[in-house]
Amino acid sequence: MKLPALKTMAKVPDQINRRDFLKSGGAAVTLTLAPGITVMAFGGEASAAANPATRWGLLIDVNKCAKDCDACVTGCSVENGWKMGGNPETDAQWIRKVDLTNKQTGREVSMPMMCQHCEEPPCVDVCPTGASFKRADGIVLVDKHTCIGCRYCMMACPFKARSFIHEDLEDQKSYAPRGKGTVESCTLCVHRVDEGGIPACVEACDATGHGAMMFGDLKDPTSDIAIALASYASVGLRDDLRLNTGVRYSNL
Amino acid sequence: MARTVYQEVTPTPAIWMIAILMGAFVAAAGVSVLYIEHNGHIVTGMNNQIVWGLPHVFAIFLIVAASGALNVASIASVFGKIENKPMARYSGLLSIALLLGGLAVLVLDLGRPDRLIIAMTQYNFKSIFAWNMLLYNGFFVIVGTYIYVQMARGMSEKVIKIVGTAAFVWRLALTTGTGSIFGWLVARSGYDAAIMAPMFIVMSFSFGLAFFILVLGSTFPLTGRFLGDNLIKRLGRLLGVFAAAVLYFTAIRHLSNLYATEHHDFERFILMGDTIFTPLFWIGQVLIGGLIPVAMLLRKAEKTTKMQVMIASILIVIGGFAQLYGIVIGGQAFPLEIFPGYDVTSAFYDGTINSYTPTIYELALGLGGVALAVLVAGVGVVALRILPMTLCDEEIDPTAPDF
Amino acid sequence: MITRLATILVLSGLLGAGLFGGAATAQEHSALLPVVPKATGEAHPEGNAFMRINHMKLLRHDRDDTMRNGNRDIDYSLKECVACHVQTGADALPIPINSEGQFCSACHEFAAVKIDCFQCHNTRPELNETQALLSRPLPDAAALSAYLDEVTE
Numbered sequence: 026m027k028l029p030a031l032k033t034m035a036k037v038p039d040q041i042n043r044r045d046f047l048k049s050g051g052a053a054v055t056l057t058l059a060p061g062i063t064v065m066a067f068g069g070e071a072s073a074a075a076n077p078a079t080r081w082g083l084l085i086d087v088n089k090c091a092k093d094c095d096a097c098v099t100g101c102s103v104e105n106g107w108k109m110g111g112n113p114e115t116d117a118q119w120i121r122k123v124d125l126t127n128k129q130t131g132r133e134v135s136m137p138m139m140c141q142h143c144e145e146p147p148c149v150d151v152c153p154t155g156a157s158f159k160r161a162d163g164i165v166l167v168d169k170h171t172c173i174g175c176r177y178c179m180m181a182c183p184f185k186a187r188s189f190i191h192e193d194l195e196d197q198k199s200y201a202p203r204g205k206g207t208v209e210s211c212t213l214c215v216h217r218v219d220e221g222g223i224p225a226c227v228e229a230c231d232a233t234g235h236g237a238m239m240f241g242d243l244k245d246p247t248s249d250i251a252i253a254l255a256s257y258a259s260v261g262l263r264d265d266l267r268l269n270t271g272v273r274y275s276n277l
Numbered sequence: 278m279a280r281t282v283y284q285e286v287t288p289t290p291a292i293w294m295i296a297i298l299m300g301a302f303v304a305a306a307g308v309s310v311l312y313i314e315h316n317g318h319i320v321t322g323m324n325n326q327i328v329w330g331l332p333h334v335f336a337i338f339l340i341v342a343a344s345g346a347l348n349v350a351s352i353a354s355v356f357g358k359i360e361n362k363p364m365a366r367y368s369g370l371l372s373i374a375l376l377l378g379g380l381a382v383l384v385l386d387l388g389r390p391d392r393l394i395i396a397m398t399q400y401n402f403k404s405i406f407a408w409n410m411l412l413y414n415g416f417f418v419i420v421g422t423y424i425y426v427q428m429a430r431g432m433s434e435k436v437i438k439i440v441g442t443a444a445f446v447w448r449l450a451l452t453t454g455t456g457s458i459f460g461w462l463v464a465r466s467g468y469d470a471a472i473m474a475p476m477f478i479v480m481s482f483s484f485g486l487a488f489f490i491l492v493l494g495s496t497f498p499l500t501g502r503f504l505g506d507n508l509i510k511r512l513g514r515l516l517g518v519f520a521a522a523v524l525y526f527t528a529i530r531h532l533s534n535l536y537a538t539e540h541h542d543f544e545r546f547i548l549m550g551d552t553i554f555t556p557l558f559w560i561g562q563v564l565i566g567g568l569i570p571v572a573m574l575l576r577k578a579e580k581t582t583k584m585q586v587m588i589a590s591i592l593i594v595i596g597g598f599a600q601l602y603g604i605v606i607g608g609q610a611f612p613l614e615i616f617p618g619y620d621v622t623s624a625f626y627d628g629t630i631n632s633y634t635p636t637i638y639e640l641a642l643g644l645g646g647v648a649l650a651v652l653v654a655g656v657g658v659v660a661l662r663i664l665p666m667t668l669c670d671e672e673i674d675p676t677a678p679d680f
Numbered sequence: 681m682i683t684r685l686a687t688i689l690v691l692s693g694l695l696g697a698g699l700f701g702g703a704a705t706a707q708e709h710s711a712l713l714p715v716v717p718k719a720t721g722e723a724h725p726e727g728n729a730f731m732r733i734n735h736m737k738l739l740r741h742d743r744d745d746t747m748r749n750g751n752r753d754i755d756y757s758l759k760e761c762v763a764c765h766v767q768t769g770a771d772a773l774p775i776p777i778n779s780e781g782q783f784c785s786a787c788h789e790f791a792a793v794k795i796d797c798f799q800c801h802n803t804r805p806e807l808n809e810t811q812a813l814l815s816r817p818l819p820d821a822a823a824l825s826a827y828l829d830e831v832t833e
Contacts, residue, residue: 075750113624114324123623125616138615138623147464153406154399160750168747169800173396174388176328177406183464185613185625189328189388191319197802199759204800205317206388219752262615266463391796 074219080144080163081213082243082271083227084250084259085136089237092135095122097238100229101139104214106198107188117188117203119211120226134277137226137238140165140186140211141262142271148178148187157208163243163271164213172207179208183263186210213271243271281363283428283662286500295499296655299648306645309638310385318388321639326631327609332386334601335643338484339379339650340413340455341477342597344448345485346372347420349512351448354423354441360508363665364493365441369424370657371489371650372448373417378650380413382642405457412451419444428662452481459604466543467608472533476526483519484597487590490516492654494587497668500658505670506583513586517574520593524567527600539617546611547603552630554607557599566596606633714790717783721764732787735761758797763805770827776803 101120102108109116120139126132146165148157156172159165167178167187179187187210194204200216203209214224223240230238241250253275260277261270286292313320323330350368353361361368384393397414400407423444426432456477462468490512497504531548534540547554570589574581610631615621621628658664724731731738735756742754765783766774777784778798788795 074752109624112319114326114626115319116325118325118625121623121625121627123616123621123625123627125619125621128618128620138625138627147462149401150403151406151462152401153404153410154395155401158748160748162750164750166747170743170747171392171395171399172389173392175396175406176388177404177458179325179328180609181462181464183613184615185325185627188325189318191324192317194800196804197800199762199802199806202800202802206314207800208388215750216752219750263464 075160075162075164077161078244079161080243080271081218082142082163082241082250082273083213083224084239084241084253085272085274086237086239086276087134087136087274088276089235090134090136091233091235091237092124092133094233094235096229096233096235097137097226098122100225100232101211101214104198104217104225105201105203105212106196107203107209112191115189115191117190117209119188119209136274136277138184138186138262139226139272140213141184141268142211142213144269144271146268147181147183147266151177151181153177160215164215164218165210166212166215167208167210169202169204169207169209174206174208176208182210183266183268282666283366283664284666285660285662286496286658286664288659289499289501291499292655292659296652299652299655302641302648303645303652305641306382306385306643306648309641309645310390313386313638313642314390320636322633322635323639324631324633326626327606327633329605329609330633331602331606331635331639332382332642332646334598334605335646336379336383336386337455337605338597338601339375339382339646341452341481341601342484342488343372343375343379343481344416344452344455345481345483346375346489347444347448348482348486349489350423351441351445354438355445360511363668366424366427366663367493367658368489369420369427369444370661370663371492371654372485373420373424374650374653374657375485375488376413376416377653378646378648381649382646385642405454405461409451409454409458412447412454416447416451419447424663448481449478452478455481459608464613465608465611466540466614467547467604467611470530470533472526472530476523476530479519479522479526480597480600483516483523483593486512486516486519487593487597490586490590491594492651493668494583494590496658496664500664502664503667503669505668507670508668509583509586510578510581513574513581513589514578516586516590516593517571520567520574520589520596521571523600524563524571527562527567539614542614543611546630547607550630552610554603554610557603557607561599562596562603565592566599570596609633714786715781716786717765717767717781719765719783758801759805762801762803766805770823770830774804778803 098118098120105119107117107119109118120137122135123138124133124135142159142163142165144159144163146157146159149159149165151157153175154171154173156168156170157165157178158168174189176189179189187208189208190203190205192205197203201212214222214226217224227238227240230236239250239253241248243251243254245251246255254273257275259273259275261268261273263270288296321330347368349361350365350372352358353365384390384396387393387396396410400410402408419440423437423440426437426440453474456474459468460470460473490509493504493512494509531544534544546552547558549555570592573585573589573592610633612621612626612628612630615627726734738756739758739761742756743758745751746754746757761783762777766777767782769775775782776798778795779785780789784795784797
């Protein structure tokens with residue numbers, strides 16, 4: 026989109042503003058040699074924006090997940106401001122605990138389910154306006170500015186990960202805007218990840234001491250998650266659909 | 278063959294009564310939409326499990342019937358059946374009216390109907406939904422042109438045939454798109470089948486023609502114009518073939534599912550479950566919407582009456598709603614198979630058969646769409662020279678065999 | 681398009697009236713023109729006239745950058761608009777910025793331009809941002825007693 030009016034704004038202050046400064050390469054060291062002479066050294070991590078060299082993902086160890094624990098669900102709910110009220114059929118659920126019993130062997134497991142952040146997300150394919158999209162770093166989001174509330178993504182999602190907002194909302198979190206008539210789902214706590222943090226569910230799980238959830242960059246071979254994935258067997262849900270989910274489960 | 282004379286319909290008190298009734302339905306739908314939009318979809322029966330409900334059943338029925346209502350015109354212009362020609366304008370008008378009614382329902386059920394402009398300006402071309410927006414809008418343009426070239430003075434038959442063929446191809450594409458909305462949903466057991474697209478085309482032939490026959494059969498007596506028995510019977514026989522074809526496609530769809538073990542649970546759910554969908558399938562779709570009307574329409578022709586064709590058309594429309602309810606709601610009521618081989622429970626209805634109870638607002642919205650279609654068609658015949666003065670058999674085609 | 685045209689018309693009307701031009705005195709304010717509450721933070725370096733015409737473009741541009749590209753280091757965010765322009769009530773709590781007479785609605789209602797922001801976005805700063813508001817000067821004694829009267833009633 027053209028922003029003709031911006032041209033008139035060209036009177037940028039003489040000093041480099043914070044944004045341009047950070048854009049030029051993230052962490053930097055500034056050294057003042059003498060009044061008026063400044064040397065800046067750039068290095069470290071690149072810009073905080075979604076980076077295509079990164080793919081954020083989760084590894085969930087089903088054996089470590091306790092059946093009666095829902096700390097991840099509570100953690101997400103508090104962080105992102107969604108609540109399960111009196112209408113379970115229409116209330117949003119970004120993350121839920123599912124209890125599974127193997128029909129053949131009788132083994133019982135419990136695990137959290139959320140948006141699986143597919144590499145080939147069906148919700149993105151079907152969205153007519155492109156509101157459902159995948160960031161360069163693999164996080165699948167809904168752009169609520171262009172979501173028309175058709176719910177086709179909810180029909181297409183194999184994981185039942187999305188919720189439609191059925192009622193007026195108030196007091197949303199400033200970093201997690203959500204409103205009536207649009208679709209939403211787990212954002213992988215994108216507001217935390219962009220600041221270098223980890224998702225609230227992982228943090229909550231760690232706090233219980235279960236340590237069933239691991240967050241990290243799947244593309245970085247030195248990350249804990251990549252090392253764990255390379256060492257132990259794990260599965261993605263509905264692997265038969267070849268969606269290459271960003272959330273994987275071990276010991277399922 | 279005598280020259281067909283088309284004339285605007287002069288509204289009679291009966292026509293005014295119908296118009297007022299339809300207007301009341303449209304108004305009720307409008308109030309429902311405002312109510313739903315103000316309160317959110319919480320006031321509907323739809324939820325996070327059944328995301329598409331009764332409005333979508335109505336909308337899809339109307340959209341499918343819209344492309345089918347064009348049949349009569351296509352048969353005349355594309356396949357050269359001269360006896361259908363006097364009805365071609367009406368066929369085109371009705372298809373536009375039905376599509377308008379269906380789209381109105383679809384659009385007004387959106388979570389954010391105020392953002393329609395986004396849907397019309399930003400397209401994700403991998404989405405069949407986005408393609409459908411283009412197909413629907415294009416349908417209005419092409420069928421509108423088709424009606425125009427038929428009505429314009431001195432337009433050559435060749436032009437009519439070219440535009441008619443374009444409209445025919447377009448409507449096939451349109452219904453393919455509608456069927457693919459479901460056919461391309463890979464994750465759900467009830468959908469994910471390529472047969473959806475051709476099945477929707479055959480459904481459109483059947484529902485659209487049934488709707489056309491019903492409207493034709495009721496409009497003519499209202500306007501005091503004559504409608505030949507043979508004409509209705511001939512359309513009825515064609516309808517019988519279409520209804521039988523729908524049964525055939527339905528059978529193939531379920532037989533294919535029954536062959537693959539992974540789909541057995543879904544088939545058990547539809548064919549022999551204890552939910553509404555089982556009687557809806559066997560009694561609603563197969564018996565009322567299939568076997569009975571097919572038997573009525575395809576038995577010995579001399580025994581069929583005009584009234585029987587009308588009744589069979591009503592049955593096919595009822596069966597069509599039952600079928601679409603089974604496809605749209607039934608497909609969602611069956612739980613997603615996320616964990617094959619496991620029994621699943623959760624606080625989010627995993628592994629459970631989902632229930633859906635539509636509210637009065639959804640019904641009002643859906644019926645409003647039907648009423649809008651009738652209203653638009655009515656305004657069309659009153660304002661334009663759409664309906665021929667007579668459709669008695671001798672006028673249309675004296676050489677046609679007498680049943 | 682119509683929205684934009686209306687905005688331009690209204691804004692040029694406002695500027696013509698000299699309401700924000702700085703030349704006008706308080707006496708010249710027409711009762712018909714909106715009274716826009718003052719913000720708490722520093723003024724925009726681009727100037728109020730520029731912001732009045734371009735705030736929606738700036739917001740839209742930066743929101744897409746944040747939303748789609750994950751760029752959090754932006755100059756214009758709705759969150760900051762709200763944090764700086766929100767007013768506090770007599771109870772020292774922020775008043776929703778889209779309620780009558782508040783920063784967003786004062787002008788938007790006058791210009792008859794409907795905004796869609798607050799169906800999803802919070803109309804008040806969050807609690808940690810509210811802390812900053814508490815450092816603002818307290819309401820004067822008269823307003824305070826009026827509030828207390830209202831509460832006790």
